Amino acid sequence: MPDFTRSSLYSLAWFDGEAMLGAAALWHSIRASLAQNGSFVSQTILADQAMVELDCGDLPVRAINQRIRAAISAGARHVRLLHPGARHNLGVGLPAGIELTVAGSAGYYIAGLNDGASVMVQGDAGWGAAESMRDGIVVIEGSAGNAVAASIRAGTVVVRGSASTRAGIAMKGGILIVAGDVGPMAGFMMQKGVIVVCGDASAGLADSMYAGTVFLGGRHDELGADAVFEDRSPEDLELIGSALDHWKVTAPAGGFRKLVSGRKLWNFERSERDLWKTAL
Amino acid sequence: MCGIVGYWDKTGRNGFPIGRLVLSMLEALSCRGPDSAGIAVIGPEPPAGPEIWSVRITPGDIQALERLVEMGTILPDAGAAHQASQGNTLQFGFAPEPGLTVEELERGLGARRGGLEVLSLGRRLDLVKQVGSPTALEAAFAVSTWQGPLAIGHTRMSTESRIDLSHSQPFWVHGVSDLATVHNGHVTNYHQLRRRFEQQGTNFYTDNDSEVIGVYLRSRMEQGQSLAGAMADSIQELDGAFSYLVASDEGLGIVRDRFGFKPLVLAETEEFVAVATEEVALRRALTADFRASEPPPGFARLYPLVALQPCLV
Numbered sequence: 001m002p003d004f005t006r007s008s009l010y011s012l013a014w015f016d017g018e019a020m021l022g023a024a025a026l027w028h029s030i031r032a033s034l035a036q037n038g039s040f041v042s043q044t045i046l047a048d049q050a051m052v053e054l055d056c057g058d059l060p061v062r063a064i065n066q067r068i069r070a071a072i073s074a075g076a077r078h079v080r081l082l083h084p085g086a087r088h089n090l091g092v093g094l095p096a097g098i099e100l101t102v103a104g105s106a107g108y109y110i111a112g113l114n115d116g117a118s119v120m121v122q123g124d125a126g127w128g129a130a131e132s133m134r135d136g137i138v139v140i141e142g143s144a145g146n147a148v149a150a151s152i153r154a155g156t157v158v159v160r161g162s163a164s165t166r167a168g169i170a171m172k173g174g175i176l177i178v179a180g181d182v183g184p185m186a187g188f189m190m191q192k193g194v195i196v197v198c199g200d201a202s203a204g205l206a207d208s209m210y211a212g213t214v215f216l217g218g219r220h221d222e223l224g225a226d227a228v229f230e231d232r233s234p235e236d237l238e239l240i241g242s243a244l245d246h247w248k249v250t251a252p253a254g255g256f257r258k259l260v261s262g263r264k265l266w267n268f269e270r271s272e273r274d275l276w277k278t279a280l
Numbered sequence: 281m282c283g284i285v286g287y288w289d290k291t292g293r294n295g296f297p298i299g300r301l302v303l304s305m306l307e308a309l310s311c312r313g314p315d316s317a318g319i320a321v322i323g324p325e326p327p328a329g330p331e332i333w334s335v336r337i338t339p340g341d342i343q344a345l346e347r348l349v350e351m352g353t354i355l356p357d358a359g360a361a362h363q364a365s366q367g368n369t370l371q372f373g374f375a376p377e378p379g380l381t382v383e384e385l386e387r388g389l390g391a392r393r394g395g396l397e398v399l400s401l402g403r404r405l406d407l408v409k410q411v412g413s414p415t416a417l418e419a420a421f422a423v424s425t426w427q428g429p430l431a432i433g434h435t436r437m438s439t440e441s442r443i444d445l446s447h448s449q450p451f452w453v454h455g456v457s458d459l460a461t462v463h464n465g466h467v468t469n470y471h472q473l474r475r476r477f478e479q480q481g482t483n484f485y486t487d488n489d490s491e492v493i494g495v496y497l498r499s500r501m502e503q504g505q506s507l508a509g510a511m512a513d514s515i516q517e518l519d520g521a522f523s524y525l526v527a528s529d530e531g532l533g534i535v536r537d538r539f540g541f542k543p544l545v546l547a548e549t550e551e552f553v554a555v556a557t558e559e560v561a562l563r564r565a566l567t568a569d570f571r572a573s574e575p576p577p578g579f580a581r582l583y584p585l586v587a588l589q590p591c592l593v
Contacts, residue, residue: 085560086559086560087560105559107560108558123571124573142571145574164540165576183540184540202576
């Protein structure tokens with residue numbers, strides 16, 4: 001159990017409480033993900049009467065988002081965006097119970113501030129996909145740009161391709177699964193939640209994490225400050241395996257290693273000055 | 281927050297409409313900066329024969345061209361060149377006397393900061409730019425009719441120097457035939473580098489930090505480094521947040537800073553290499569099925585025009 005008496009004052013605000021730290025928090029994130037919408041996971045989205053197709057054409061982003069909201073108000077439960085053209089800020093702040101399919105690439109902040117919707121991008125995503133998501137599902141079929149799943153509080157983000165720099169930066173809960181590789185500084189300053197990287201990681205993996213867990217399937221470059229390997233429990237591996245099955249992601253042949261915070265940056269120690277210098 | 285774009289047609293087909301394609305990419309990014317727009321194109325390989333430079337200068341007086349008489353031949357002639365002046369520039373062909381350097385030609389024209397300026401020079405390079413939007417660029421120069429295998433483009437949001445023709449991009453690299461750059465970002469050790477280069481005798485034509493990138497590449501190449509090597513070196517020696525592209529008769533160069541601060545998205549297929557600040561530019565201009573992703577921080581690669589495989593540096 002962490003020693004809160006030595007923690008800085010504001011660090012308390014980042015956690016929901018002691019019960020959600022360590023293995024409990026890890027398992028909570030994964031179990032929550034496993035409980036998420038089955039039909040969306042299997043990609044058999046129902047073309048029911050509640051589905052609306054919206055051609056982005058030459059529409060500005062604001063008009064597209066207004067039409068998505070109008071369709072939802074009129075009873076639509078599934079909106080499919082045609083010709084998205086990698087526009088920014090599509091489908092921001094969507095409510096729970098809504099499915100959004102982007103038939104192509106999305107630009108910056110796709111499904112940002114997601115409030116519980118299920119969003120699938122059938123192409124690539126730009127910077128900050130699913131940023132600050134409160135809950136929900138975001139699946140990116142292609143590659144994700146800088147800072148995918150930044151600051152998410154809960155929910156699941158799946159990247160079937162590779163993710164660029166700073167994947168899962170400042171995550172506060174939830175789970176990010178990357179089927180491919182991640183760029184430099186994945187998991188930077190993460191506070192809670194789980195990142196699963198099936199491929200390789202570039203330099204600075206898990207740099208300056210407060211808490212949270214990173215599972216790495218492939219190779220890594222130089223690790224980030226205060227990132228340490230920890231033995232994984234059979235429960236850890238079983239849950240990760242279930243999560244990958246659930247989200248239709250192939251597990252790496254060699255299994256996973258587990259990275260956590262060494263917690264040396266929680267409190268300043270004069271003897272660890274050199275470590276602090278390398279932390280950003 | 282500028283926008284930069286680049287495209288290389290790998291197929292080598294004749295008459296490839298590179299101008300139209302790059303203009304379309306640039307228009308998709310015009311919201312990133314309405315201050316100025318420009319395009320640099322590497323045209324088709326010229327027929328064998330005596331070397332002809334394509335030269336584009338700011339509107340000069342006819343005397344400027346007459347000063348070139350002893351240095352070579354203006355094609356077809358100075359008067360015709362003046363009549364053919366286009367937009368804000370004057371473009372002419374020039375057959376240099378053997379041994380004439382690009383620098384000697386610039387000096388012969390009386391090129392100087394704030395006065396007559398050579399905007400572009402090369403066997404295959406042509407470059408136009410002006411204050412205003414990409415759409416206005418098309419109206420002034422009909423760039424959509426330009427052909428060739430390779431082009432780069434720029435749309436500018438000015439953050440550090442004035443908005444005029446000289447400070448617009450692409451920048452032709454003064455003194456070097458067929459080399460131009462476009463840049464998105466800030467070179468934060470610009471003043472330090474500029475002071476160093478000025479002490480070595482380099483003339484700067486603008487106060488734009490982006491100009492130092494070309495000066496740096498030229499300096500490294502004069503020290504014997506290859507273009508690809510100079511690009512790789514620049515990652516260590518330029519500070520700040522930058523993504524920049526290079527158009528050269530050697531190929532298309534793509535460089536990202538060490539931290540990947542400035543956006544850049546790259547797509548490569550068997551037919552093309554396309555690169556832009558945002559994927560929206562690629563999706564607007566290209567209908568083929570392709571995947572796009574961010575080159576990693578510290579990426580420096582020259583896609584050579586002659587070979588089909590990228591050259592890793």
